[in-house]
Amino acid sequence: MKITVAGAGHGGLAAGALLSKNGHDVTVYEKNDRDSLGHDWEDRFTFSLLSDITGEEIPDDSWRYRGDCAFVSPSYRTRVVINYTDENRQKIMQRKTVMKMLLDFAEKCGVRFRFNTEVLSAVTENGAVTGIRTADGEILSDLVIDAAGVFSPVRTSLPDSFNIEKTPSRGDVFYARRAYYNKIGDTVPDIPFEVFLCHNREQGLSWCCINRDSVDILIGRIDPPGDDLINKHLEKFRKDHPCTGETVLHGGYDGVIPVRRPLSLMVADGYAAVGDSAFMTTPMNGMGIDLSLNAGKLLAETIGASGKADIDTLWKYNRDFHLLYGGITSKNEGLKNALLEMPGEGVDFLFDSAVIQSSDLAGAGSKTSVSSLLGKFVRGMKAPKYFFALLGGLMKGAKMKKAFESAPVKYDRDAVNAWQEAVKSTVLPVTRS
Ligand SMILES: Cc1cc2nc3c(=O)[nH]c(=O)nc-3n(C[C@H](O)[C@H](O)[C@H](O)COP(=O)(O)OP(=O)(O)OC[C@H]3O[C@@H](n4cnc5c(N)ncnc54)[C@H](O)[C@@H]3O)c2cc1C
Structure with a gap:
């Protein structure tokens, strides 16, 4: 089967690699170049999922434990502290390494890549997705795996008759700016990670994590926060934590995170969405890597077993995803x-x-x-x-x-x-x- 993956999202890479390994002809179309893929910061997810899919060990120098955490009320009056044990302490890993492992694995499995190629829309005919449109023209295939993120041009260009939700509502996504600043001095507090819910009584959250050699600050809101608001909060964080410097060491840009239930319908004849393009995250914390990788694996298993990409086959992926993950994550x-x-x-x-x-x-x-x-x-x-x-x-x-x-x-x-x-x-x- 000829398979097109739109965007080098995590789930698309996992599905594409496993399907290529299974003999399918898979090409990924990604708008950026290879080296720029993966956020320039560290993220939490289940490491064993990545090593199970890729068959590779997690590099020792790519991860670390995160310290204890305090949730702070809007008035700053109450702090709820979470003291992690050795068993449940959060582990975070550099996102660039996650991406590199997935890209290397996909290449090893025979997936072809067209970097610096923007996908413009879906190509549809008679109620089926038959390919994607890029600036170089139409690329036709038996299946399009949509892994182009929260505002995927494939999903948003599907005709209404597909009944696949296109646009998230207000409150469904979270606009965040995250940066690691240089650190002045070498003190690390006992509770280094503070999360501010309904921060400053605005709809969203912020965090400030004091690492050994940097200060990681995230400011996220359900409406794009804008530079003035971000600068105001940064000033306050610097006042409260004078160890926060002015130089951005990592990140320093905006990201959008779905914080909602997944798409109910995420498939059509010749089409399946995975990861953020199907809003597969945990609504309370926006974690999506585990769900994307699991969905990619599930999609590859569903197609691998049948070799087909019609809606009757893909519906099994859709339903199984909700039974295994969608129901439980949508709950919050x-x-x-x-x-x-x-x-x-x-x-x-x-x-x-x-x-x-x-x-x-x-x-x-x-x-x-x-x-x-x-x-x-x-x-x-x-x-x-x-x-x-x-x-x-x-x-x-x-x-x-x-x-x-x-x-x-x-x-x-x-x-x-x-x-x-x-x-x-x-x-x-x-x-x-
Ligand atoms: C600040 C921040 C912190 C986060 N922290 C965590 C965390 O700690 N743990 C966790 O599990 N998750 C976290 N997430 C969420 C996580 O990033 C996503 O849920 C996860 O990456 C799955 O998304 P994805 O791979 O499907 O999509 P994306 O990561 O958005 O990837 C989509 C890919 O498609 C490409 N693309 C987009 N449009 C086009 C186009 N038109 N043509 C071609 N290519 C295109 C993009 O360049 C990108 O490579 C965080 C997100 C942000 C923004």
């Missing part, structure tokens, strides 16, 4: 949106009254459930408005998980449309600005 969209809907004083109350505790924050909300919250009923009743808003978000999340996991077993257009509507009805929209 309700919690995230309930917090985004709440004014800063509400989030302060949840922190100050210990309605939100370290167990809720350590797992990015995965351990927070309707029953765990009901256990805090008495404390929550001091401000019922906020307690019930949080409870409402968790209930929506639980319904969303159930809806995702009830996808029809076989592809049937009417049944899938009805199921998509059922998923949509469980969304808690972000209306506060």
